[in-house]
Amino acid sequence: MRVLDVSGRSSAITGAANGMGAETAKALARRGAELALIDRDRSGLTRVADELRAGGTRVTVHPVDLSDDAAVAAIAAEIKAEHPQLQSLITCAGSSMLGSLDQLTMEEMRWLMDVNLWGTVSITKELLPLLRRQPAAHITHLASIYALAAPAGRIPYAMTKFAVRAFSEALRHELEGSTVSVGAIYPAGVRTGIILHGRYAAAIDPGVAGRAAAAQAAMYHMEPADAAERIVRATVQRRARTLIGRESGLVDALVRLAPVRYWGAMRAPLREAIDTTTPMTPH
Template sequence: MTGTTESKTVLITGASSGIGAATARRMATLGHHVVIGARRTDRLTALADELRSDGATVTPVELDVTSIESMRSFTEAALAEHGRIDVLVNNAGVMPLAPIADLRIAEWEQMIDVNLRGVLYGIAAVLPQMREQGGGHIVNLSSVSGHRVDPTAAVYSATKFAVAALSEGLRQESQDIRVTVVSPGFTRSELTDHGGATEARAAARAAAEELAIPASSVADAIAYAIGQPTDVDVNEIIVRPAKQR
């Protein structure tokens, strides 16, 4: 494992797969103390074992980002283990795609709960500690769909536009806390595996198979933002396949 000059305590939500797991691996390689959270504890445990075998410091914690109590328990576990919280990566997200006319209201609510409410809960859980310690860094995952709207993705885009707006507001209100929005394009992950209309899901999978970049590319972008000096705030990064339009 290659260490950095400063080891940070980095919390990552949605870390059981995709961008979250790739970010955990990248942070561990850089010598940071990693606290990983997700609902699928079997995957978290396997990831933690993998990273520990390379000498990393990893704490897996069961996490449901739609519960403020669960999010607070997640941050409390990090504090108990390391005494501070330097970075939160709000990564957990869902993307069931479907036309609005399908009226998949339960899936609308799920996207609002995970993609937006989960980010808010993450901020609420770490902000007091970061203010008390005089600094910190919040990285919120938006999407290219937070910059454009496509058919079947209207509700998903709405949540990701909201994440960008929330992040900009937090940035303007903060002096000691850095705020970064990372907006991935098509990335190899499990986002297209669950929910939504069958045709929309198939189209998204086909596009991802043709275009998608590895999750590690997004993890590298997150690592770049985190690795800047404390007086440098990388506010927004868009990472997409070169062929994506």
């Protein structure tokens, strides 16, 4: 399969205002890529774009709520006009949601599905015709370690990420034999702050939710810049499947060995991170 040369070619990145999206943009800029940055955080996009432009990178910014299909279509048209040589799409946008099924409302779960899944599907669908014009192009979707194994206490998040995995794999099969390849990334333990800045069920005491989020965040060890380098390498090499982080590889192997009983091995390490019911202890 033809490897991508990103120098002088354009890449579109969602979730580019912070975290892995911003670091992925910087990693591509170091390779000479031109960039279309997509996020709902206009000020964050501007900050990242200004930093990249100071280094000589050509950047356009496209603030949008990815759950708004009409708005996504509009910014896709902007990107087509600004980046006719678009060669890759990397979808990093997403959020999290804490809570058990008893604590969560249908509205809360639908919101996360709109953000994590339908936003990914929408921008991919809109930009695919442009990517098809290139001699070689690649779509990279960020899934999660929780697209390999579904833990208790993370039902909506795992649902969305398993769905992103399914979308990526089915689309890869649809595009087989074309100039566009598709891959999914399964990161674990990246210090992006997504869990600390994500949402939690309104039924959960804020202190309890904060405690669970902090316990999950304490398990993250990889810096976003390191993860971004691996994301870019996977995109350039057009890989179909990339595990990032030691835990991701371990969970992948565990699920293969014990597809029904893997939770028994995962339960203890995640105990505090999934506890959204135990009241806070008074000091």
